[in-house]
Amino acid sequence: MRASPPAEPADGRVRGVDETALTRRVAADYVDRLENRDWPGLTALLAEDMVYEMPQTRERIRGRSAFLRFNIDYPGEWHLRVRRVVADGRAAALWLDVRVGAGQQDACAWLELSDSGLISRIVDYWPEPYDPPAGREHLVERW
Amino acid sequence: MRASPPAEPADGRVRGVDETALTRRVAADYVDRLENRDWPGLTALLAEDMVYEMPQTRERIRGRSAFLRFNIDYPGEWHLRVRRVVADGRAAALWLDVRVGAGQQDACAWLELSDSGLISRIVDYWPEPYDPPAGREHLVERW
Numbered sequence: 663m664r665a666s667p668p669a670e671p672a673d674g675r676v677r678g679v680d681e682t683a684l685t686r687r688v689a690a691d692y693v694d695r696l697e698n699r700d701w702p703g704l705t706a707l708l709a710e711d712m713v714y715e716m717p718q719t720r721e722r723i724r725g726r727s728a729f730l731r732f733n734i735d736y737p738g739e740w741h742l743r744v745r746r747v748v749a750d751g752r753a754a755a756l757w758l759d760v761r762v763g764a765g766q767q768d769a770c771a772w773l774e775l776s777d778s779g780l781i782s783r784i785v786d787y788w789p790e791p792y793d794p795p796a797g798r799e800h801l802v803e804r805w
Numbered sequence: 806m807r808a809s810p811p812a813e814p815a816d817g818r819v820r821g822v823d824e825t826a827l828t829r830r831v832a833a834d835y836v837d838r839l840e841n842r843d844w845p846g847l848t849a850l851l852a853e854d855m856v857y858e859m860p861q862t863r864e865r866i867r868g869r870s871a872f873l874r875f876n877i878d879y880p881g882e883w884h885l886r887v888r889r890v891v892a893d894g895r896a897a898a899l900w901l902d903v904r905v906g907a908g909q910q911d912a913c914a915w916l917e918l919s920d921s922g923l924i925s926r927i928v929d930y931w932p933e934p935y936d937p938p939a940g941r942e943h944l945v946e947r948w
Contacts, residue, residue: 678822679821679822682825682893686893716937717911717932718932718933718934718935719934719935719936719937719947720934720947720948721937721941721945721946721947722945722946722947722948723944723945723946724946728944731944732941732944732945735941737940746896746898746915747893748891748892748893748896748897748898748915749891749893750825750829750890750891750892750893753889753891754891755889755891755898755900755913755915757898757915768860768930770898770913770930770932772889772891772898772900787911787913787930787932788932789860789861789913789930789931789932789933790861790932790933790935791861791862791863792861792862792933793862794859794862794864797878797880798864798875798878801866801871801874801875802864802865802866802875803864803865803866803867804862804863804864804865805863805865
């Protein structure tokens with residue numbers, strides 16, 4: 663059920679670049695497998711002792727099993743699309759377009775990979791719309 | 806008043822790595838110069854026709870002058886600290902710890918650099934705390 667983690671490059675000189683390329687691919691695969699409800703495929707990307715955090719609600723999920731259950735049970739017809747992946751060494755940032763039914767929301771996720779190239783930490787932000795404060799209308803346009 | 810933009814590397818082979826290193830530095834300097842209210846220094850990092858967007862309020866600011874005015878006028882004793890910088894080619898993501906008086910909020914910013922190494926686009930998210938929905942208490946811990 664679990665795919666092998668990708669091998670570390672043997673050549674130290676290009677390690678940083680290869681590491682970043684791996685992280686970029688893992689981050690994109692993470693979204694793809696969530697979107698496709700590919701639970702075995704998602705499992706293969708995650709460290710067993712991974713941690714998932716949502717700072718806005720101060721919620722933390724410990725462990726791959728609980729994180730999978732959280733996603734399998736997540737209510738609604740949710741769909742994810744990558745707006746941007748930014749990878750740097752073993753860290754990645756994901757900018758997502760999330761749809762649930764007719765609703766749309768952007769999300770920002772911060773990923774960390776372990777030594778073996780598995781996702782060890784995810785921190786998710788779900789910024790919601792709000793009304794702009796008064797006093798800056800002369801500087802901005804609205805859309 | 807404006808510093809010269811950093812030169813492009815002449816060696817095509819290492820361009821990707823150097824470009825990322827430049828982007829990483831510009832992103833960190835952007836936060837540093839905001840925090841220090843170093844307006845000439847901030848000006849030197851920004852393309853004249855840059856665009857700043859806040860999708861949560863659907864607000865857009867066009868141009869370096871208006872963006873500088875927005876920051877100079879921004880109310881409160883605000884302070885920024887980098888939690889993480891992730892840079893990849895000409896794109897960067899910034900994860901910030903923002904303090905205004907006794908209040909604390911995280912922020913996520915997405916930066917793009919122009920051909921000449923200046924910041925051409927910033928998209929800011931300001932995720933706010935909210936109460937978690939019921940039904941997942943068995944999977945999460947709170948902090």
